[in-house]
Amino acid sequence: MTQPIDYNVAYPSLRPAVIGRNAVATSQPLAAQAGIRMLQQGGNAVDAAIATAMALTVLEPTGCGIGSDAFAIVWDGKKLHALNASGRSPQAWTPEYFAGLDEMPLYGWDAVTVPGAVSAWVELAKKFGSLPLTTLAQPAIEYARDGFPVSPLIGQLWQRGVDKLGDKPGFSACFAPEGRAPSIGEIFRNPDQARTLALIAETEGEAFYRGELARKIADFSAECGGTMTLEDLAAHQPQWVEMLSQPFAGGSVHELPPNGQGIATLIALGILEKLNIGEHPVDSIETLHLSIEAMKLALADLDQHISDPDTMFFDAKHLLGDEYLQQRADLINRQQASDFAYGSPRQSGTVYLTSADASGMMVSFIQSNYMGFGSGVVIPGTGISMQNRGNGFVLTEGHANRVAPGKRPFHTIIPAFALDADGQPLMSFGLMGGPMQAQGHLQMALRIMKYGQNPQAAIDAPRWRVISGRKVSMESTFDRNTLAALRAMGHVIEVEDPLLGYNFGGAQVIVRHPQGHYIAGTESRKDGQALVF
Template identity: 60%
Template sequence: MDWTNPYPSSRSAVLGRNMVSTSHPLAAQAGLRMLLSGGNAVDAALAAAQTLTVVEPTGCGIGSDAFAIVWDGQQLHGLNASGRAPRAWTPERFQGREQMPDKGWESVTVPGAVSAWAELSNRFGALSMEQVAAPAIHYAREGFAVSPIIARLWELGRLRLGDQPGFAQAFLPEGRAPAAGQWYRNQDQADTLERIAATQGRDFYTGELAKRIAAFSQAHGGALTEQDLAEHRANWCGTISRPFAHSVLHEIPPNGQGLAALMALGILEHAGIGREPLDHADTVHLSIEAMKLAFADLYEHHADLEHMRHPPEHLLDDAYLRERAALIRRDQAGDPGHGLPGPSGTVYVTAADASGMMVSLIQSNYMGFGSGVVVPGTGISLQNRGHGFSLRPDHVNLVAGGKRPSHTIIPAFAMNADGTPQMSFGVMGGPFQSQGHVQMALRVLLYGQNPQAAADAPRWRVTGGRGVAVEPDFDPVVIQSLRERGHDIQVESGSGVFAFGGAQLILRQGEHYVGGSDPRKDGQVAAF
């Protein structure tokens, strides 16, 4: 492993035998408390995830969706806890629109995060849900000081969603978004988290909380019903995977978009990635071109797995990826369309413990505060995942009742070629996430960077056509070389927390772990 860090950063990689890495220090410490109390990595991840709904409501809430990958010490498990569209949703309901709504009740699908907490706790947890929820309940009831980054995102949420049902009552005390350093409490959320823990999540889907969610939906013309909530099930879906470098990268199957990361890495291997240094213009150019090809296919073929016409194994077929890689020109930026294979927005938590258990968990509202809808008296803020559906009549991702939308949130997990666990990681940030996975995999798995250096490195992001956004610290010589090849490069100053994601990584090294946390957010690696 390369322990150097050539990028501007005040952080060093953290080492320990028990570890939590996430985007807020209070959440990381909540997870660490579980490990110190005899809990395992799943308990730690769940404590951190629930705490994030309180201290980082700008990225997730009780009404979020979630996915997880768990190494239990012997086997890898994948969990899809994303929700389905209300049964009443049809294409005709949204007739006349060019795209699905991105706020209000018409963007809300069944929230799945609570089902993820319950499934993970019941199957793998060593502590009770009441113990695991205690830190989140404490911060909701007693309060916490809002950080500058979260305050900035909170104000953006106010501007966009302040008029949505229930939003101001829950998130705008005295009519304003909390300022940096201001103390914030949410008693309703504390009560709801207690009820969820006491009932193992059942009350959220079939009890009093479900009734209140459905009643508020009906009062505002929403389609979500008690039946929709009661029918929800998280499912153990396994993973899809592809070898890369000397590792095997695992992602959640569709409707998660991890497929795009696997495709891009497969294309890169066929394109000869690794011949030049990590931050060389040729390496960056190839990475961008592979990502564009993967996205072109993703946006055409990706949907709820039950509705895809071309299954993931066809899109990951070596012969197909070789064909896609052949379209890349080393001297020129492309603007590719989708291929046709033959038959062959978020918070993230990773935790690991001394027994060898490792967890990769992601939950999200999608866009900031999500739909902006908050059920009165509950603190339940609802995601806007319905915006992920298409309204194109012939598209596999066309909106339909009971269907899961195409999802951006994706946890990742890398295994060594010998079948032992290697790295649990994720990069929150909407459609950037699969691009972030590619960049982390290149840096850590192929080039051997340590996790903190990988998190610190300046990032690129494809934006459509030949457009590419880069961070201000990007090497000007590389930028010039990319422009000469036809890339339309935009340097985005000061937007990293919004557009370039937030990475959290835990790499296993023998009997201990090496962790990194993204400096673009408030994150922390906590370990002992």
């Protein structure tokens, strides 16, 4: 970060950044309180993250569930660790299995890959946690067993989910037990999920992948004509991976490698560094134009090249090579919007949370069903909703991301982390929301690291989202003259209300102050909360 932190409330929001020695920020207030509760019981930031994540499966089922996938970044006080807990496809998923389809299914069992979130909770607890998993699960169990009031935005999304998925196997019995979605403010209970969470905690995940719950998943799959087997579930293993990074604004931004889309953020930031971003104000036409163009280039490469790293045609690091980034930057016209194709480098529905503690440990964690409630499949009597990450595959012959047995699909969910010039933690951050995530990471990094905005201001600032070609969706809170100027440059602008479309994501950010405490911000477009003590 080259600028001092600016604490001004720069955009329309009544939320200030919050400051304390310990912090948790996520998209649902009761989940944030679950994390704080662990910190107050003597737990660390990883304990807080796990408790928050487990609670979110109960409190925000519109974005995640026990059948989600997950990724995590942990600063342990000395270095970064990255965990890929995304699951693989069933062994039956050959390209021939999907013959006759133009694209991968969105819903039902043929959209479900092996869920990895449970393995993330267990692995993080074993490696870094200080409290028993049974303690970490307690807030989630209580919310599921005793009930919780449905929060406003989640209530709206819940209704959409019931309207869309009500006929999917097991869905209505779990999420619309009275024949309807719960209304906003209504107490909702899920006793089946409470029992499942308790069993997962007591067996440290064994019941989910090799025991009682695994058998229920496999049996229901067979009953519905699905292909997921006990062997598919038992074969799952989370993986500690080496992170990718990109120098930016005097520090560095770190993302997990593929099969996630975090590399797109790093490509775009690298291009912006080549273009000397920062010469104009953060909300200027010049800064917006260059940022949008850099993101378009990065997304073109993402769509073409990224898949399970075991099946990529080259090492992802080649996309971050200095010469390649310069070549891509040279394609940008500073006065005109362009429609970019992918390059060829030479060989050389989600919830996000972040936590930090007084010892210096920080966690960036994300888990997701993918599209809202996911596949719509819910395992009877368990409260386990299954993601639809299989839709992330393609069926195109010769494509790196083509479906195959035991393969991880391209993933949209990505946590992020930034270090300062001395290699010390600067911030833990993320922005949920499908294709918005890499774009949101760029916008958060740019505003906080290059321009010194405090995390709440950076979150409240108007956002843009590249759609395709020269099409860009922009929030209605942008200045009208700015929108007109971008249109004159050739950008095809679609204006959206940030509170109606749910298309600009949900950010959570914790910035580490040089004196060792934290500054946290939460998404003003969501139901979330940042808590400190």
